[in-house]
Amino acid sequence: MNRRSALKSKENIKKAALEAFSKYGYNGASMRMIAHEAGISVGGLYLYFKNKEELCLFLIKEKLNEFSKNAQIIFENVEDPIEAISRYINMSIEYAKRHREFIITQTRDQGFTFGMDIKREFFEDQKKLIKNIIQQGIDKGLFRPLDAFEVTxxxxxxxxxxxxxxxxxxxxxxxAEYCCELILKGLLKENP
Amino acid sequence: MNRRSALKSKENIKKAALEAFSKYGYNGASMRMIAHEAGISVGGLYLYFKNKEELCLFLIKEKLNEFSKNAQIIFENVEDPIEAISRYINMSIEYAKRHREFIITQTRDQGFTFGMDIKREFFEDQKKLIKNIIQQGIDKGLFRPLDAFEVTxxxxxxxxxxxxxxxxxxxxxxxAEYCCELILKGLLKENP
Amino acid sequence: MNRRSALKSKENIKKAALEAFSKYGYNGASMRMIAHEAGISVGGLYLYFKNKEELCLFLIKEKLNEFSKNAQIIFENVEDPIEAISRYINMSIEYAKRHREFIITQTRDQGFTFGMDIKREFFEDQKKLIKNIIQQGIDKGLFRPLDAFEVTxxxxxxxxxxxxxxxxxxxxxxxAEYCCELILKGLLKENP
Amino acid sequence: MNRRSALKSKENIKKAALEAFSKYGYNGASMRMIAHEAGISVGGLYLYFKNKEELCLFLIKEKLNEFSKNAQIIFENVEDPIEAISRYINMSIEYAKRHREFIITQTRDQGFTFGMDIKREFFEDQKKLIKNIIQQGIDKGLFRPLDAFEVTxxxxxxxxxxxxxxxxxxxxxxxAEYCCELILKGLLKENP
DNA sequence: AATGAATGAGATTTCATTCAT
DNA sequence: GATGAATGAAATCTCATTCAT
Structure with a gap:
């Protein structure tokens, strides 16, 4: 097989694995079923990923990175804190809606410790971004003087x-709209 | 063994199983590990629960019932919608904090279908309770005229x-306080 | 099954594993064939030994200990260096002859590093015992003034x-006799 | 590729395989690992050797032949039995020291039957050569009247x-010196 | 009521070998 | 000659469940 089909195989595996892990959890998804869904032999999986754990971690990383990029774009391009928060919430929800498999990043198998370093780093980053914009909103007098970290x-x-x-x-x-509105109403100064 | 120690055994199993399922997920927790933690033999487990699935479902049911009772008490005894919502949110959060194992009710192993009927029924009930109180708040002019179901x-x-x-x-x-305040602020009419 | 049959099972496994590892080497012997030879299921093996490696190491330890005890008896009870060396060589050879499976202690799979700590300790102990008796022979003027360690x-x-x-x-x-005679002749002073 | 690079490839494979088999044993060494070490593709291996077994047997044969030639030179050119034995022992030991991978010829994977015909033939040849020279030494009155075959x-x-x-x-x-001296002392007549 | 040895099915993983390119 | 993706069989290991005691 040539390089193109190798790329295709890896893509198939990723898709199948993402689906399986999302649906059945880490332990509930078997390599056999992933292989079957990817249209490859079980042994073939191991040509692309060293083992089940690495396959799963790879997918988690990829999804978190993808999401991070979306977030960065919002915070880099939007000045107004109200709009930024609104967009972030909407983006998150839309993202989760469109990429159901994003749930994989919330996988709780293996005592929640699975891929925790990666996830914790991601959460820290996101928290910083949001906290920062909230604080800006408070400083500018747009939001009520709440504790920015708690709101985050x-x-x-x-x-x-x-x-x-x-x-x-x-x-x-x-x-998403309702959620956003509810939260923003809670944040905003009463007399706009 | 007499009846009292049989009760004790069942209690031990439930405790151990709840802990294990919460920590490791349905597939990640093994019957052997549960038996060991409960201080009983593997075979002994099967004297009290037909199989793994039933053991897990039993626990889910029990936890959901426990929670339901707490909720009912709030909504039966509190008249003021604002206070009722506030208490419900606080109770839920405190409950989750104290009963970490409550996470078992959110388990997504086995293709999400695991114990779904029971869970869905529970969610429906809770939704009705909350929606009802929100609607009351709107009708009384306490809350802004939002869609009660969406807020729920x-x-x-x-x-x-x-x-x-x-x-x-x-x-x-x-x-819990911040969360409650934020949501209530979003719900309440601007000029109280 | 009762305790007696558990002991019997473990004994069967040990015997079968010793045979298999000796015959086919660590990698060449499969858990399946050991189980079959022991008259137990594959899963059953794992009730008695955590994994293949531990099973093998257990056997190595047991055999080395057995041999060590034999050696100790010789060196504790025999005064004459000539007789001690003679007996040690004879015992070693007879032991290897009778316990063909002793070869397991010489297993060279896994890059010879397999169970090396245990083996090295054993070799060190044996070397000390022999070197000591050789030195005694030299000091008493029975052996030629060779380097005791090299002879060991x-x-x-x-x-x-x-x-x-x-x-x-x-x-x-x-x-064994010829070997012993040849080595002793080489060790002994020429004019006795 | 032309003939020269084909030769180079085969040489690389042989070197890598010898190393791998020596280090990890027949079963412990994988074709993939050999290919990688030889800087060739997995499929490429099979262009030079029909399968794993043949590759291993080829190496065993080659090493045994190499050693045999060394032995032959000694016995063809040295008249004195004492010197011949001395040289043979020294050569063997030096050979093993320099060609650590010679251990491959002592491999006991695959139930000892692996390449046994070849090895047995080699051992027989060597035994004949040594026995012959020992017998000569005995007949000439240089060695003690031992059983030549046992000494061999x-x-x-x-x-x-x-x-x-x-x-x-x-x-x-x-x-090597000590070993040689010890054995010769055991062989030689006491009063030279 | 209780034990824990035993099982069989299935999970993950490895590997010699093949074959389309 | 050479590649490396792919496979199928087999290896190690796990686990829910059963059953003789």
Missing amino acids: KVIMGVIRGYILSFVMDPDNVFD | KVIMGVIRGYILSFVMDPDNVFD | KVIMGVIRGYILSFVMDPDNVFD | KVIMGVIRGYILSFVMDPDNVFD
Whole structure:
């Protein structure tokens, strides 16, 4: 087989694995089923990924990076804190909606310690970005004088809840607009 | 062994199983490990629970019922919608904090379908309770004229996010007070 | 099954594993074939030994200990250096002859590093014992004034060679008496 | 590629394979690892050797032949039995020291039957050569009237022991001179 | 009620070998 | 000659479940 088909194989594996891990969790997804879904032999998987753990970590990293890039674009290009927060929440929710498999980044197998270094770093980065914009909003007198860090944690918790909700109860997931409005109303000074 | 020690055995199993499923997920927790932690033999487990699935479902049911009772008490005894919502959010968060193992109810192993009927029913019930109180608040002119159902979904999402945050990133979990304040501010009419 | 049959199972496994490792080497022997020979299921093996490596190391330790005890008895009870050396060589060779599986202690799979700590310790102990008795022989004027350590290494090399010969070419293995005589003649003062 | 680079490839493979088999044993060495070390593709290996077994047998044959030639030179050119034996022992030990990979010829993977015909033939040849020279020494009255065949087996055992010692415990290997002296002292008539 | 040895099915992983390019 | 992706078989290991005691 030539290089092009090798690239295709890796792509197939990634897609199949992402799907399987998202659906069944790390332990619930088997290499056999991933291989089958990717249209490759079980042994073939190991040509592309050293083992199950590395395959999963690779996917987690990739998804987190993808999301990070989206976030960066927002915070680099939007000046207004109100709009930035609004866009960040909307982007997060839309992202989770479109990339259901993003749930993989929330995988809780292996005692939640799975890929924790990578995830923790990601969470730290995101927290810094949000906290920063909230603080700006407070300093500019746009937001009420709340503790920026606490607000940040609430926002991140809400987003995390959204992702989980989307997977557990996809028909009854809240609307990004409402969520955003509710949170912003809570943040904004009462007399605009 | 007599009846008292049989009760003790069952209690030990439940405790050990709850811990194991919470820590390692459904597939990650093994019957052997549960038996060991419960101080009972592997075969002994099967005297109390038909199989792994039933053991897990039993625990999920129990936890959901426990939570439901707490919720019912709030909504039966508190008249004021503002206070009811506030108490519900606080209770949920405190509950998750004290019963970390509550995460078991959010388990997504086995293709999400695991115990889904029970969970869905529980979620429906909770949604009804919250939606009802929100609607009352709107009707009484206490809350802004939002869509009660959407607000309900946001609130449930937030709580779900809290539970997940608490497990994934326990050092950076948001404060119940702040969360409550933020959401209420968003709900309340601007000029109280 | 009761305790007695558990002991019997472990004994069966040890016997089968010793045989298999001796015959086919560490990598050449499969857990499946050991299980089959022991009359147990593959999974059953793992009730008694954590994994293949531990099973093999256990056997190596056991055999080395057994041999060590034999050696100790000789050196504790025999005063005359000539007789002690003679008995040690004879014992070693007889031991290897009777316990063909002793070859397991010479296993060279895994880059010879397999169980090396245990083996090295054993070799050091044996070297000390032999060197000591050789030195005594030299000091008493029974042996020629050779370097006791070099002689020790030759003797151990000869024994090692015997074990290997016995496995590779069992029909043409040298006689303990001849070997002993040859070495002693080389050691002894010419005019007795 | 032209003939010269094909030769180079085969040479690389042989070198890499010898190293790998010596270090890890027949089963422990993988074709992939050999290919990698030889700087060739996995498929490429099979252009030069039909399969793993043939590759290994080829190496064993080559090493045994090389050694045989060395032995032949000694016995063809040296008249004096004492010197011949001395040279043979020294040559063997030096050979093993310089060609550590010679250990491959002592490999006991695959149930000892691996390449056994070749090895047995080699051992027979060597035994004949040594026995012959020992007998000459006895007949000439230089050596004590021992059983020539038994002495031969001891000498071969010693050499075999040296090779194994060298690999298992390289820091504590005996000195060729000492070994030789010890054996010759044992062989020689007491009053020269 | 309780034990824990045993099993069989299935999981992850490795590897000699093949073959389309 | 040469590549390296792909495979299928087999290896190691795990685990829910059963059953004789």
